[in-house]
Amino acid sequence: MANRKLTFSIFRFNPYDPDFGPRMQEYILEETPRMTLFTALTLIREEMDPSLQFDFVCRSAVCGSCAMLVNGRPRLACRTRTDELPAKIVLHPLPFFRLIGDLSVDTGSWFAEMAHRVESWVHTADAFDPDGEEKRMSNDQALAIYELDRCIECGCCVAACATAQMRDDFLGAAGLLRIARFWIDPRDQRTDAEFFDVVGTDAGVFGCVGLLACHDYCPKNLPLMEQLAYLRRKVMLGSLRSAVSKKERRPEEQEAVH
Amino acid sequence: MTTIMTDVLVIGAGLAGERTAVEAAAHGNQVIILSLVPPRRSHSVCAQGGMQGALGNMARSVGDSPDVHFEDTVKGADWGCEQDVARLFVNLAPVAIRQMAHWGVPWSRVVPGPRRLPSGDIVEESAEKEGLIAARNFGGTKKWRACFCSDGTGHSLLYTMDNVALQLGVQVHDRTEALALIHDGARCYGAIVRDLRNGELRTYLARATVIATGGYGRIYGQSTNSVISDGTGMALALDTGVVPLGNMEAVQFHPTGVVPGDILVTEGCRGDGGYLLDKNEHRFMPDYEPEKKELASRDVVSRRMIHHTRQGYGVESPYGPHLWLDIRHLGQEHIETYLRDVAEICRDFLGVDPVHQLIPVRPTQHYSMGGVRTDIGGRAYGLVGLYAAGEAGCWDLHGFNRLGGNSVAETVVMGMVVGRTIAQDLVGSDFSFPDAPVRSAKAQVEQRLPALTTYGLEYVYDLRQQMSQILMEKVGVFRNGRELVAAVEELQQLHERAERLGLRSTGRGPNPELSAALRLPGMIRLAITIAYGALQRTESRGSHYREDYPARNDALWLRRTLATWPEGVDLPRLSYEPVKITELPPGERGYGETQEAAKKEGARGKS
Numbered sequence: 001m002a003n004r005k006l007t008f009s010i011f012r013f014n015p016y017d018p019d020f021g022p023r024m025q026e027y028i029l030e031e032t033p034r035m036t037l038f039t040a041l042t043l044i045r046e047e048m049d050p051s052l053q054f055d056f057v058c059r060s061a062v063c064g065s066c067a068m069l070v071n072g073r074p075r076l077a078c079r080t081r082t083d084e085l086p087a088k089i090v091l092h093p094l095p096f097f098r099l100i101g102d103l104s105v106d107t108g109s110w111f112a113e114m115a116h117r118v119e120s121w122v123h124t125a126d127a128f129d130p131d132g133e134e135k136r137m138s139n140d141q142a143l144a145i146y147e148l149d150r151c152i153e154c155g156c157c158v159a160a161c162a163t164a165q166m167r168d169d170f171l172g173a174a175g176l177l178r179i180a181r182f183w184i185d186p187r188d189q190r191t192d193a194e195f196f197d198v199v200g201t202d203a204g205v206f207g208c209v210g211l212l213a214c215h216d217y218c219p220k221n222l223p224l225m226e227q228l229a230y231l232r233r234k235v236m237l238g239s240l241r242s243a244v245s246k247k248e249r250r251p252e253e254q255e256a257v258h
Numbered sequence: 259m260t261t262i263m264t265d266v267l268v269i270g271a272g273l274a275g276e277r278t279a280v281e282a283a284a285h286g287n288q289v290i291i292l293s294l295v296p297p298r299r300s301h302s303v304c305a306q307g308g309m310q311g312a313l314g315n316m317a318r319s320v321g322d323s324p325d326v327h328f329e330d331t332v333k334g335a336d337w338g339c340e341q342d343v344a345r346l347f348v349n350l351a352p353v354a355i356r357q358m359a360h361w362g363v364p365w366s367r368v369v370p371g372p373r374r375l376p377s378g379d380i381v382e383e384s385a386e387k388e389g390l391i392a393a394r395n396f397g398g399t400k401k402w403r404a405c406f407c408s409d410g411t412g413h414s415l416l417y418t419m420d421n422v423a424l425q426l427g428v429q430v431h432d433r434t435e436a437l438a439l440i441h442d443g444a445r446c447y448g449a450i451v452r453d454l455r456n457g458e459l460r461t462y463l464a465r466a467t468v469i470a471t472g473g474y475g476r477i478y479g480q481s482t483n484s485v486i487s488d489g490t491g492m493a494l495a496l497d498t499g500v501v502p503l504g505n506m507e508a509v510q511f512h513p514t515g516v517v518p519g520d521i522l523v524t525e526g527c528r529g530d531g532g533y534l535l536d537k538n539e540h541r542f543m544p545d546y547e548p549e550k551k552e553l554a555s556r557d558v559v560s561r562r563m564i565h566h567t568r569q570g571y572g573v574e575s576p577y578g579p580h581l582w583l584d585i586r587h588l589g590q591e592h593i594e595t596y597l598r599d600v601a602e603i604c605r606d607f608l609g610v611d612p613v614h615q616l617i618p619v620r621p622t623q624h625y626s627m628g629g630v631r632t633d634i635g636g637r638a639y640g641l642v643g644l645y646a647a648g649e650a651g652c653w654d655l656h657g658f659n660r661l662g663g664n665s666v667a668e669t670v671v672m673g674m675v676v677g678r679t680i681a682q683d684l685v686g687s688d689f690s691f692p693d694a695p696v697r698s699a700k701a702q703v704e705q706r707l708p709a710l711t712t713y714g715l716e717y718v719y720d721l722r723q724q725m726s727q728i729l730m731e732k733v734g735v736f737r738n739g740r741e742l743v744a745a746v747e748e749l750q751q752l753h754e755r756a757e758r759l760g761l762r763s764t765g766r767g768p769n770p771e772l773s774a775a776l777r778l779p780g781m782i783r784l785a786i787t788i789a790y791g792a793l794q795r796t797e798s799r800g801s802h803y804r805e806d807y808p809a810r811n812d813a814l815w816l817r818r819t820l821a822t823w824p825e826g827v828d829l830p831r832l833s834y835e836p837v838k839i840t841e842l843p844p845g846e847r848g849y850g851e852t853q854e855a856a857k858k859e860g861a862r863g864k865s
Contacts, residue, residue, distance in 0.1 A: 016767025032576040034608045039518055046719040050771035051763030057484045060521045063299040079606050108296025108432045121421035122362040134356045136389030137367055145364040146408050
């Protein structure tokens with residue numbers, strides 16, 4: 001069987017090159033066995049157009065660098081084989097994130113900002129004892145934390161998110177997942193109230209309108225839908241509990257209001 | 259040009275760089291990390307196997323201790339490593355693992371009770387150890403010692419480390435590339451840096467500068483390393499003319515990288531009974547290694563594979579010849595249970611179902627044992643104020659062969675040590691930066707840019723391709739004097755041609771061709787340093803295998819190569835220093851081949 005001719009239609013724009021405005025550019029390539037978008041784009045850059053910008057690092061779907069829109073859908077380019085695609089392949093950079101050039105976007109800054117906002121680290125008053133034995137943890141608990149720690153910050157969930165397109169400050173599925181990751185970690189001593197402050201707002205769980213494209217497009221199949229539901233439940237229960245305890249503690253104030 | 263001042267400048271945001279930064283920041287220093295990519299995309303994230311440290315919590319690690327870990331490491335290194343460094347390392351590794359747990363790494367934990375291994379053996383984990391950090395088996399170690407997080411050890415370690423860096427206020431300037439170190443031949447003052455978002459140059463002045471840029475795998479083209487592992491930090495050090503690189507000829511290969519893409523599939527495939535087949539689907543390893551077959555050591559299997567391919571038994575493909583890995587006979591259940599990662603790699607990246615189809619593989623560059631030579635505290639030789647950590651450095655833990663799981667452990671332990679050294683060195687050190695070295699480093703970088711954009715006919719990707727091919731063919735798993743001489747000459751010609759590099763694109767903004775062109779001459783100098791060091795080393799040790807000198811020769815070569823590259827020369831200057839032996843005198847490595855070769859050579863000599 002003769003190899004297919006693939007037509008790549010690629011979004012081009014270098015903000016630092018005033019001679020060229022945004023446009024689509026076509027490259028024609030002969031398909032070879034086991035070709036991926038990593039092999040194909042590398043070939044295009046090295047043999048046809050050395051100015052083409054894109055981001056690959058690990059090229060094995062663990063680093064999250066290469067997410068882009070492939071025929072309109074966000075996915076990891078390195079893990080996309082051309083034999084899964086039609087002969088015409090249209091590539092755009094991920095929306096939502098700041099464009100650096102062509103297919104390259106600045107996911108790094110967004111994720112660093114998110115990590116700052118959710119204080120993405122174990123909050124503990126305990127000091128590390130270099131001579132002591134490690135604190136015990138059940139393997140099931142370790143696996144549960146690892147399951148939520150698996151996000152590779154590729155940005156597919158945010159790029160696919162309707163709320164994120166409407167409000168810049170939305171934490172996105174990745175941000176909410178990060179909070180859940182620390183919330184279930186027994187080493188993190190933050191109280192529920194402290195987590196509510198970060199998560200219980202319109203920029204947090206209540207911004208989500210439930211379209212769940214994040215869940216559909218996550219290349220790591222993270223349990224994003226379950227985590228959104230879990231966080232909402234926790235925040236709702238938390239606010240009910242605090243309302244009840246307020247009532248019990250200060251009945252005179254409650255009465256005064258009525 | 260913007261100038262930024264800081265106490266500590268770390269180049270590279272992988273595990274080693276971030277751990278160094280964290281330690282220095284914890285001692286009250288202001289730290290900036292430069293990174294080619296967002297820190298969590300660094301190559302450390304690819305480490306899936308584990309982190310070696312003698313915690314001794316498993317049934318199969320009863321009796322383990324830093325002493326046993328020490329012995330495994332030194333033997334693995336084929337006695338080429340610094341034994342005081344190995345001792346420091348094995349003692350600190352358990353502390354480093356527990357500290358990572360304290361910071362949030364979800365290490366897999368001990369589950370008590372019996373468990374069936376792929377080999378069919380049953381092990382019984384003790385109830386006393388329930389909930390402590392678990393470990394698994396790894397090649398070349400006496401005990402189960404590799405601590406792991408499910409299938410994403412590097413990922414969880416790097417994310418946790420970056421969290422701690424964030425907490426301590428370490429700044430990461432990502433998408434930046436250091437192009438030259440600022441120094442006056444005695445002291446290092448920081449670096450000249452290109453911003454890869456917009457192409458602008460900046461000056462970073464620092465009291466301490468750390469090279470933690472990982473390995474140079476990509477100069478080999480076929481490498482399991484991330485595509486950013488171009489050895490840029492080692493090239494920066496070499497370009498100072500005064501900082502030596504240690505043992506650059508020590509390069510590790512892995513027998514089974516998939517074709518194309520060079521993604522590593524685990525040794526577990528062969529461990530569990532997988533076969534290697536040639537183009538006739540003939541199982542060829544028993545022909546060469548009747549006893550150990552596919553289970554001979556990494557180096558031996560790689561060599562046999564290359565040899566067999568050279569005999570014309572490789573499978574032709576648009577990506578070059580390869581061989582087949584066959585795990586079909588292990589059965590669907592075994593593959594889906596014990597080799598799930600492998601099955602996923604094959605299906606996702608190759609479109610191959612390993613239950614029914616063969617996997618295309620070939621030996622692939624995997625790890626750089628050599629690097630910026632430092633003392634036991636991580637201080638680079640040659641320049642005060644310069645340090646190195648991790649794969650980019652060579653305090654020399656690995657000698658001529660690195661043990662699986664020791665690389666991840668090294669990044670964290672060495673980061674800890676180097677960060678501490680810096681904190682000590684900076685107490686009372688002044689904050690003055692003489693003007694002359696800053697101006698000269700700026701000039702050095704600025705004069706390269708217009709040359710690339712205005713003239714020059716050589717194309718960066720052509721030269722790069724040729725460099726990789728020379729290294730793969732002549733400085734790979736098999737080496738001999740004749741081919742190494744040819745390799746050095748051909749690489750020197752490429753180096754000369756690289757002076758006439760020109761851009762085909764405009765080079766404006768964050769142009770990738772310009773980045774590649776700025777990097778290439780340094781990469782070729784690393785390639786020459788590797789080839790020339792390998793040519794001079796007339797023995798076989800660890801991963802360095804000379805067909806014309808197949809035996810280890812302790813009388814002549816129990817020493818480390820140091821390579822510097824003074825300005826204006828076309829070959830590195832080599833010198834040698836003794837290897838520090840403090841505990842374990844050189845002996846049998848116990849992996850078979852080297853000693854057998856020695857015997858054979860001896861026998862030939864007599865007849």
